[in-house]
Amino acid sequence: MVYQAVRNFTITNVDITGTEIKYYGQESTSMGDTTGVYFSGTASPQQYYGGGGGTLPGDAELLNQAGDPNSMYSQLNVLSSNIGNQYTTKQCSIKRQVSLTPHMEMVGYDVSFYVGYDADGSSKECFWATNTGNCRDVWAYGNGWGACENLNLVHLGKIIHSIVATGSCIPYTDPVSGGSGCYSPPGTIDVHSYEFVQRTNSGTSPGCYGSNNDSSHQFWHIRAFTVDNIDQYTLTTQGNLIIGVKDNPGASTTGSCAALDLTDCTMLEETVCDHNDAACVHTYRNYNPTGLAPLGSCQQVPSPNTGLTWTFCADGSNLTYQQGSQSGVLESGTDVWWNIHRTYSCETNNVYDFTNAQQRSGHIQDSLSDNGATLTFQDFNPDTGATTNNSISLPPREDVERCEKSCIVKIPVQDTQASLTRTTADYRASVNTHKEILRACENGVCPVNAGEVLVKDCKCTNYFNQAATTLQLVHDAGRDMICSGSPP
Template sequence: MRMQSVKWSRNTAASLAMAVMMGGSSALAIDGKTAGQDAGKSALSRFGSKNAINSNISLPMTNSSNLMQTVNGATSFPATLTAPSSAKFLEVFIQPSGTGDLQQVIVSQDLNTDGTIDNAHTVPALVSGVCANGFISCNAGSWSNCRYYTWAADADGRVSEAPASITDLGGCYCINSSCGSNLVWVNSAIVLKDIGGGIVNAVHTSNTSFTITSVNTDITTITYYGQVTSQTNNAASSVAAFASSPTVSTLTGYYTNWPQLTAARDSAATSQPSDPSSFYYLISNSGAARQAQGKASVCTVDRAGRVDTTVTSFNDSGPGQVCTDHLIYMRVHKVDDLTYRLQYLDTGPGGPGAAHNNCNDNPGGDGWHTYKSVAVSAPDPAKLGKLMSATFNINNMGGPGCSNASASVDGIINGFDTSVQVGMSCPAGGAQWPTFNWSYFFDYKEDQYTESVEDRCATLANDPDCRLKDEEIDSVVTNQNFNPTGLNQLPSCKPFTGQVGTNNICRDWWHKKRTYVCGSQQYDFSDVATRFGQVVSSASDNTANLTFQDPRLGPQGWSVANGSINLPQRDPATECEVACKTRIAKTDTQVTTTGNVTDMRVPAQSYDIFYKTCIDNSCPADPGEEIVIDCQCINEFAEAATVIQTLRLAGKDNICSSGQKQPMQSR
């Protein structure tokens, strides 16, 4: 019999050598084969299906009501992890609409990890854009009348949404038809990850006791498996390593004190590189890690903003003299944003109502004398400016017939046009002429925003030997596995605070993270192909042995050696795996827009069809199942092709990937 294929390698040679040695003792080979088959059947009976793994491994490890069992089922024992866990800690379901918006987002939660969903929240708005910490809701299929929301959770972890502004959101991108066609279906894994990540972050913010242990996704659902660390059992008595690890309170404290986590990481990284038994050492020095060096390079492009404050001061001072009958008042009068006047008012004993008594120097207008005018520079429209101080001082006022006093007024603190009494009085009869020293100090500050772009990817981007593999822009995945996702980040804003105030700066992007793959290793397989081709073409299976010709390339060129391998006894093999076909009647209660399914189907009766592998030439039908085809080689290709074609045409009828309705097509 001519062999169909032979992969000639060192591993193949080793396997054949092992077969020769095993062939020398057929009794041992048969005993080993029988033992292996028995062990395999035993293991498959307990772990050979998804449901069996869930029942016999996952549930016993995460739920104390289920016990772990040995492979033969003879012994049961508790095997739960150190904290209680739920089959579904949190699940997010999305349903896209024809406009590309998510018409439904349903969040289901098991708040107390008892295995039962006890909180279901339906988002009461369309989701038109997805953000790292919330979402954007606009008119269907458009980017108008948009509203902004952040994910929130109460102390128990119940999820909700809270109104927000665009500046509260980050990592946003559009998913509806105004930005592209079929974006959710093409990128459902990314959309689910970003929505679920924002919700989980909100839950963690409200209660750091929740811990995520696993995540599963399908096209419309993301499911998180988790534990409550506040209920963790102390395993230090049974696991020595656990006693030296950080306590649970420390671990949950990392969430609100991330610099502490960074310090712990750095400490571990410093202590473990020299420890051959540490995970850090084993991973960083593994063959895979060394082999990967230089192949993939990660770089970033960052937009860095800063605020610089400049101060401009206006000041002057000098001596002065005024006329007053009894009292002096002072103020800073604001004419406009650029012009200010330092003013005083002289009065008699009755106060401001007796202005200019005996001095006869009424200046007109509101009666205040202007001693000095101050003009500040026009503000720069590119800067955020503000007058921070506007102080007018009168010192050492006094003279014959008057007491001595000093006073100060600040238009910013006291208010412009607010009068302050100097505190000096001139009780002598008639007008007096006290002297004083005056000064003023105006402080004008301006915040100027500047930014720079630090591109650490320029070298890789300009290298023709490098290709862009992955890219995230402000946490939005724009490139994945060498292909664009079609998702584009939305502009976002950041606050930059200076001495004057806060500037909200909006840009198209702030941070880009890229992975480039550089270089390509060229391998010459021509010699291998020559050897492989002759080994395969010359191989001859005589049942008892395998003969072949093996070309070898040496210093003097090619030489051909004849080889022969003794083959062990082989079991008879059937042409196919014997199977049976069964069916069981079912009642279909589905309802469509045209009515109940049973009203439309002729005949109304329907069945679930099963194909099962026969055991000892017997069909393992369950109670209620009818055997349609008994154990034999079954060929149901025509029926399978019909089902697949039906599903394909049904999909054509329901999903318009172009966004436009089209007639159903057969191809």
Template sequence: MRMQSVRWSRNTAVSLMMSVTLGSTSAFGIDGKTAGQNAGQSALSRFGSKNSVNSNISLPMTNSSNLMQTVNGATSFPATLNAPSSAKFLEVMIQPSGTGDLQQVIISQDLNTDGTIDNVHAVPSLVSGVCANGFISCNAGSWTNCKYYTWAADADGRVTEAPASITDLGGCYCINSSCGSNLVWVNSAIVLKDIGGGIVNAVHTSNTSFTITNVNTDITTITYYGQVTTKTNNAATSVAAFASSPTVDTLTGYYTNWPQLTAARDSAAISQSSDPSSFYYMISNSGAAREAQGKSSICTVDRAGRVDTTTKSFNDSGSSALCTDHLVYIRVHKVDDLTYQLEYLDTGPGGPGAAHNNCGGSPGGDGWHTVKPVTVSTPDPAKLGQLMSANFNMNNMSGGGCNSASASVDGVINGFDTSVQTGIVCPAKGAQGVSFDWSYFFDFKEDTYTEGVEDKCASLANDPDCRLKEEDIDGVVTYQNFNPTGFNQLPSCKNFTGQVGTNKICRDWWHKKRTYVCGSQQYDFSDVATRFGKVVSSASDNTANLTFQDPRLGPTGWNIANGSINLPQRDPASECEVACKTRIAKTDTQVTTTGNVTDMRVPAQSYDIFYKTCINNSCPADPGEEIVIDCQCINEFAEAATVIQTLRLAGKDNICSSGQKQPMQSR
């Protein structure tokens, strides 16, 4: 662990001191050094350790009973910034199996943000596919006998799963071995993000007062840190800059009224775009923002569907006559989906049971007379069609010993083959002749589904200078960091409602979001390299000052100027930081499937090793520690490399992701 402290001073001093205006005296340098050391020691005394950072920064910012203090401790003030939160508001742990399915998904929650996990839910089935709002469970390692679930939560935020249909899910993709090898291990961060995101969305849907403040992910676990926004301390009364901030109720209201959030964002951007002192103006007009334009481009490809409804009408009218002894009934008789008959029935005073009384004869069949057959056109099987009205009218009915009357029946509304009495009554004795006008109006509607693809990525995709960096298809990340993830989105369905009904349309994809990186930003540092190279190579340190040659590029070419920097007095420096190595015996009680650790280790005794910085050339060993190497310049690189290599080999394919045991590989 040798550290060079004198040898590097020449080049480092040149590199650092060329960037500022120089000309200090030795006395000024010593005063500045002393002031810097004093300021540093003052800050270190308050923030120089883990415990001091926690007590002087973290606690005052999260607990109103602890006050923040200035560096010198002279002034105290309240500095609580956030709402009460839990160490683990929500944690999701996954355990893949040899078939690629998740054999365990365990959800742990701190429902009241008191720092204690009070709800643990284990998903009771395999997870074979992951969706933005749920998951798919199939037979292990296959895509058969699949069942579908969405994430759900009660009013307190307790998470569970609810049976669903495939149309209730979105952004789904397969993760088990039927779709690829080691998909979860290679893309665990994406899988955890999608599972956790669906669960958090379910919690938010049930209770919008929960707010996620931070997310941490390792290979099998994603942890969410949260707050309860209904308990947030409002700083608007003490900080003028927050005077116009929305209230907590407004913020939580954005969850159920997201268009208002977009409107608020746009309003804030417009109001700040003309304010040179606002953060929005300064960032959007910074040099970095202007230079970044054109490097990365985001585009979309959308499949847009629509339903148009067309109407076909069938109508006719005429006049006719009939014979009846007393009453007349009418109906619309349905022969099939394309053929209908407009019919009437003449009866005696006894009603339908006395059909054709005194009029003689029978029309055959079920005894109803046909006024007019109606045939509608054959519907298009690619369209959703429906008969919306089938209206039959008998008007101006009169004659003989009968009163005048009119009647109407609609087969769609009243029901096909449902009879309606016309209202005409012929009290005169015997058969009577009745004349009438008839008409019908049939209304047949068809919903036509059409779709188109709006490809805003075509120009970027066809540009040989552009590369695809990221792609998200219906919420599934299929491309990341210029490489495919191996995930493929599953087909999904959408409902498009017209005047007739709902068209269920299923497609392989609906929305693609892509990020392309085009070209490479080229910077010419040749002039800078020329100047810097000359300054460094010509620098000469004679202890009292540093001389160098500084080329300057002007209109007529390079001009070389001589420069000199007065150097302050330098403290003597050692070759390294003097340290010592100690050890202390420990008892290892770990147990594995092969037995106790002490049964497998030779020798059984083990030690904890410590490296400590010497104080006044003395090793600060604690009671019970044995000094292995006393204070000196220690070089333990070989031992460190051996330990790291041992750990690497020990963890090599510790989990047999293929389902088969593998021999230890050295590389």
């Protein structure tokens, strides 16, 4: 009824006295925010009724701390699991490195020759000739000068085949190793691309097949390539041969984790670092994953072979490379990072044995002696049975009192106690009296002020018996004051 009357109040307590019922409450809008304080309850208790799936505040806090390896719960849980066991730690690391291996291959040919067309002749031959003017193949008749140029490009592989001595061994020098070699061109030359080094009109020369009165002749110097992606190569020309050097990217993994015996071991800590072994992130700590994942990192590697710069990246799943249009994956899997450092906690299955330590300490204790200036003892090696004599110089000893001396002094005080009936003055002629106090002596002298009386001079005193007796009297007095029907 009260709640129906004032809905913005929350009842906090009820007190019943006789015929009166008192309600205590607080205005709901002024109540404090208890979010995150697990012992203050929840703002939505209805979730626990009617088959609700809510989590009690204590359970929610437990789940929260269980996911944090640095929380008190996680650390105590690990500690309780390790009690009674003998453990040792093992450390290892994983390092990934990239490399660029030079690869040499024949990538094309460097050739020079003439092309021509008998424009005003009756047969109108389209032909080519060597750079010395020797007339060679006729490709077509009467197709025109422009078509003749294109036709020579179509037959470029055959022209090169005729210029270069196919089947024979052409000597060359390896630009990578510096060694010598011999290359035999194939019987068929497949041209993938080409570039003109020189393309000039040669007038009426060489004048093959009656074309000596025509100006439809050109001298061509061409570099023809037999591979794709020629921009990935560093080129060297040796005679008619074009030698290319390119980079082959690779990766290697080194470290001690692969060979580590991890029997009965649990990962204690793991850090993941970039290629410089910096910017490290703790992915494991106190036997638990931290939930942190490092960002992928890349490194730029210039090639000493080609002068090109390669980009290598590791993101935990892949180790990739890229240079221009060339890209690929060197490694895939899990934990594909540049540097990983791990620490394991491993059970040694050994029982703690303090026998040797007890023998050594006992021998030292038995042989220990002190002459005031030197401390001598004999050390013992339980493994070999050998003993060694040792001595330690002691600092000068001070003459120190064996106790802090004290004295008893009687000092004047006024007794002005009052009760429900009367004061002290009503029972005594004077309120002036004395009491005894214990004082610490200063340089062997008891400090006594004016009006005070020395009762006991400075000495080593022991008031334990007196204190024990006083406490017992207080205890007995308390028992006498209990009002009960039977003895306590």
